[in-house]
Amino acid sequence: MTVRINPSILSADFVNLQHEVERIATADLVHVDVMDNHFVPNLTFGPQMVGRLQSVSPIPLDVHLMISDADRWAPGYAELGAFSVTFHAEAAADVVATARAIRDRGSRAGIAVKPGTPIEPYLELLHEVDQVLVMTVEPGFGGQSFMPETMPKLRALREAVRAHGLDVWLQVDGGIALDTIGIAAEAGADTFVAGSAVYGRDSVEGAIAELRAAATAHTH
Numbered sequence: 001m002t003v004r005i006n007p008s009i010l011s012a013d014f015v016n017l018q019h020e021v022e023r024i025a026t027a028d029l030v031h032v033d034v035m036d037n038h039f040v041p042n043l044t045f046g047p048q049m050v051g052r053l054q055s056v057s058p059i060p061l062d063v064h065l066m067i068s069d070a071d072r073w074a075p076g077y078a079e080l081g082a083f084s085v086t087f088h089a090e091a092a093a094d095v096v097a098t099a100r101a102i103r104d105r106g107s108r109a110g111i112a113v114k115p116g117t118p119i120e121p122y123l124e125l126l127h128e129v130d131q132v133l134v135m136t137v138e139p140g141f142g143g144q145s146f147m148p149e150t151m152p153k154l155r156a157l158r159e160a161v162r163a164h165g166l167d168v169w170l171q172v173d174g175g176i177a178l179d180t181i182g183i184a185a186e187a188g189a190d191t192f193v194a195g196s197a198v199y200g201r202d203s204v205e206g207a208i209a210e211l212r213a214a215a216t217a218h219t220h
């Protein structure tokens, strides 16, 4: 299984974002957290900033929308050319229609679930998406502790993906670091978002390499 490490720029220096994305060129994708101060109690940036990042980033953008009314806004991020656009299932009135709108515009479509949201209703929709993001903290802020109680959702997802022979990436986000990434890999994750565990280190390249090795050692 291919392991992907996606550093989250939520933990980067916001006044030097071009430099901050250039520093993580050895990663797979740059994870871009869009927050609206409504779906989550934090505010980051919107389409203008994502469009600019898209034009300067050495690696593709993995956009994570933590915004209300995802049906309305998600397709626009795909139109910007983002590699993937993930929206929260809790914030969408029609998950399938929104995923299709993202795919129709050429991006990979992802759905995300908060720690308290059951995954069962979405297991039968996996053919409609390219990736599923299991939040391993309450969305909104970096630097929180990994929630191991979310791991049964990954196991259920991995089992469903295997059973149906699908190529759906399983992503985790929140508290991913050297001491937790193996737990998530063991449970079935293949794509790992890490904010403070990358940008909190002096050597971001070293952090990416170590996280990749730790995840690979636990992937089966």
Ligand SMILES: O=C(CO)[C@H](O)[C@H](O)COP(=O)(O)O
Binding pocket: 008, 010, 011, 031, 033, 064, 137, 138, 139, 140, 141, 142, 143, 144, 173, 174, 175, 176, 193, 194, 195, 196, 197
């Ligand atoms: O989506 C997020 C928060 O909602 C961030 O991507 C996540 O918290 C990354 O930060 P860290 O790795 O420090 O937990």
